[in-house]
Amino acid sequence: MSKKRYAIVLDTKKCLNCKACTVACKFENGVPVGDETYRIWVTALPLQGEYPNLHQEYQPSQCQHCENTPCASVCPTHATYKTEEGVVLVDYDKCILCKACMTACPYDARFVSEHHKAVEKCTMCYHRLGEGREPACVETCPTKVRVFGDLNDPNSKVSKLLASRGFYQLKPDRNTRPRLFYLK
């Protein structure tokens, strides 16, 4: 029995900027409304090309569930930890709100949650995974930008996509080895 290694593969060319994923995330996880309180986001990248041949890409993103995890390294109480499937989680009861993890994360993926009185971020909807369900953002995306699965299973959709298409990751210079892959 091989251990699972979860990842999300994103085909951003398909993204409509409909923001259904961000709404689904808020709804699923009870993320408070607010300017700074969001787990996932969809950035409109700058326009490219010359008029009239302009095009724009959108870049949905979130916690990268880094394999080398700068947020967990600096967390003094082990409140931030990695599950054996590689999902990075926060134990709200252990978080002392020192915010070291926020200053250490190169993706600005974390925020202070008034509700939990702790630092919060994307969990890959960890509560769903045990039931074999996908993260809410993946489930809801109308154009299937987001694909979720197990990297250790060569037959999973994520493994196949990564084997068949070129991909890149965000900020490779930070050496965090993200579990989010962007298809080229």
Added chain:
Amino acid sequence: MAAHVEKKSLFTLNKDIPAYPFIILGLILLAIGGIAVLQVLLKGHEAVYGVTREVPWGLLIATYAYFVITSTGLAFIGGLGHAFGYEKYAKMSRRIVVMAFVILLAGFTQIGMEIGHPIRLMIYLILSPNLRAPIVWMGVFYSIELVILAIELYMVFNPDKVSHSASAVVGFFALLVGTVATSNLGYVFGSLNARPFYHGIYFSTFLVISGITAGAAMLMLIHNIVYKGRIPSDLEDSMTALGKLMGLGIGLMIFLYFWKIMSSLYTEPKGAYEAVLAMLKGPLSVNFWIGEVGLAVVLPLLIIVFTKARNMKALGFAGFIYMIGLFFTRFDFIVAGQLPPMRAGYEGSGVHTTISGLAHYSPSAGEWMIFALGWGVFLFLYFAAEKYLNLETEHH
């Protein structure tokens, strides 16, 4: 072995020391801080503080660093006196130890109000400490420092019960742990993957050196206040020695500043470059040129050089402006490193940036009130000690 000719008792009422204005000021600041503490307890940190998702560490972390590093600088100077026989500093040891202890407490108020769950911190630092996390070691070292300073307090007030060698050993550990604690504080920042401005050995070194300089500055300032500018002749040599120590410290600061800035400009490392530009010509430039360079480097150094560190009042003034300038140094250090945002502030990114593409931070009223709390603790406790304790070090 300590022999005394006439031993004054520990408790006295020092009529000559102008402590009451400072005690009253301290009480006012404590009251202001107390209001902010209540607000934080009632409304929560997020409602009262101005820190953001992009700049999570702000004024309170800067003030914490300002206080605790000054404390370790004082402990270092005290250690030079006790452990290495620098008699000129040993003559001031009571003031040094009391001040170091009180300033450390002032620093703890800042971190206590900054951290969301300080009690939980103490529990989980014992139950599940992450030994890889520099913050754990920060807690350990500063706690040890507090205990050592408490022991030193006992020793300096009971010199006849303590042997020279015992106070030398304790003084040495105060110096050692203080240096380790402060350099580790540099590592707390250096260990943040996302913030290249803090990386490397620079801040660990710079914080220690500027902290020792701050210790000297505080001693020169406080002695001038306590003696109303008329330093007793037997302390003049000590003051001159402090002035020279401070001059040396500022010289080293210039050296470190210069190369840090040059190396950040030269190769334009992402993150560090933008942070340095924010100080040189960006939102922090007034702080940097007037506060850090003018008040913490140029003016005090000129005063020390031109008076050859022999004019006592000038030394007190140099100490005063250095301590003001150093506050900007600490603030800029904390803020500059966080201004380059982790993601560009494009539409939908959720990131708030200014036109220059940097994140923005300015402290809230609540944060300034907690800042006042720290000063209140220091002024009230320290000047109460001046008023009611005998802080003249008896000659051994």
